Amino acid sequence: MSSSDIFIGETIGTAVLILLGGGVVAADVLKRSKAQNTGWLAITLGWGFAVMTAVYMTGSLSGAHLNPAVTVGIALKDGEWGDVPFYFAGQLLGAMIGAALVWVAYYGQFQAHLTDPETASKPAVEGPGPVLGVFSTGPEIRNVWQNLATEVLGTLVLVLAVLTQGLNEGGKGLNALGGLIVALVVVGIGLSLGGPTGYAINPARDLGPRIVHALLPLPNKGGSDWGYAWIPVVGPLIGAAAAAGVYSLAFA
Template sequence: MSSSDIFLGETIGTAVLILLGGGVCAAVTLKSSKARGAGWLAITFGWGFAVMTAVYMTASLSGAHLNPAVTVGIAVKDGAWGDVPVYIAGQLLGAMIGAALVWVAYYGQFLAHLTDPETVGEKPVEGPGPVLGIFSTGPEIRNTWQNLATEIIGTVVLVLAVLTQGLNDSGKGLGVLGALITAFVVVSIGLSLGGPTGYAINPARDLGPRIVHALLPLPNKGGSDWSYAWIPVAGPLIGGALAAGIYNLAFA
């Protein structure tokens, strides 16, 4: 598996992941969307199917990590760090591309939502914007240790599930059945642990789209909540490393 294959596979796969995952958030959130108000079940299953689609699409190229926490977990498990920067670079670029594509696909809905007087109100938007949740995660209750712990716990479940399913012949990612199982694991995490923080469980999934949100010329979009942004990056990375440690202690 060459570095170019890894970078290309992770870029394409993570772009598809964010396009479909962010897309379901946009569909449920924005005015003038046919799916508006579909709720948390739609979001959790939408993200699960997004994972499944992206993994099946790019597993043959890169192993389809699509998540720096998974990459770190596999590196800690195997002690092999050489390709980690290539994986993470592709994941971050792909996440930004996917978020930009969500904006393109829902361009009219973004404008309709953000210029509606009932949505915007009389005062300028301050702090996290009204549609930031389409791009990245945020806590329902701001409690640093709890928010960090929630992201760590959710990511431990995800990465441990990936590792215990067994990797494909190259040792770089999931096999065919593993992709389907992981999709349901993501749905389970969203349903059970997603309530407090929105379950980033993936640093690239949160950071890349947050950068895009900050750059997009959207009216009344508000801030990108950079004071919180370190938690959905640090928490999943810690969780990925812990999951690998648990795997090496209990399953290896």
């Protein structure tokens, strides 16, 4: 596959991933949404379906990594890093586009939620604003080592599943069955390990939408919680490296 195919495929695929994944969170969280308060099970299933849709849509173009941690895991397994910048660039751009599209789709709900007297009466803060969870993740209990460990463990499971179950014949991305398996693994991670931090398990999925949250003209939006932002970037990358290590020791 060419570098342009990789960039285009990762941009489209990650945009679809975030549109559908962020969309299910918006549906659950925002006032005046018909799906408000549908709960954690709906969110985890929504993210799993988002992964499956994006993988099947763009797997033939780029291998549908859709996640810098997956890209790093595959690169460590193969020792080939030449295409990694194109994957990273497409993933971050796609995540930002997807987050902006969530805002477009739920524009009225964002306005209703953030101008509601209960929300608007709360002072703006430097920490997580009232709708930041639609865009990016955050911990329920702020404990750096625990939050980092949770992201490491969740990503280790994800990337090891990709390396052992999901790669196509060329070993550069997900095959058809792998897309389904990985989507189900994402649901499982969300149900089992998502409670503490919201399971970013994907640096682009968290960083791109967090940047969009900081840039969008949302009233009373509060802060983007940049003090926490390094954990859902660093943790998944450590988890990816750990998964590649386990793969090379046990499966290669």
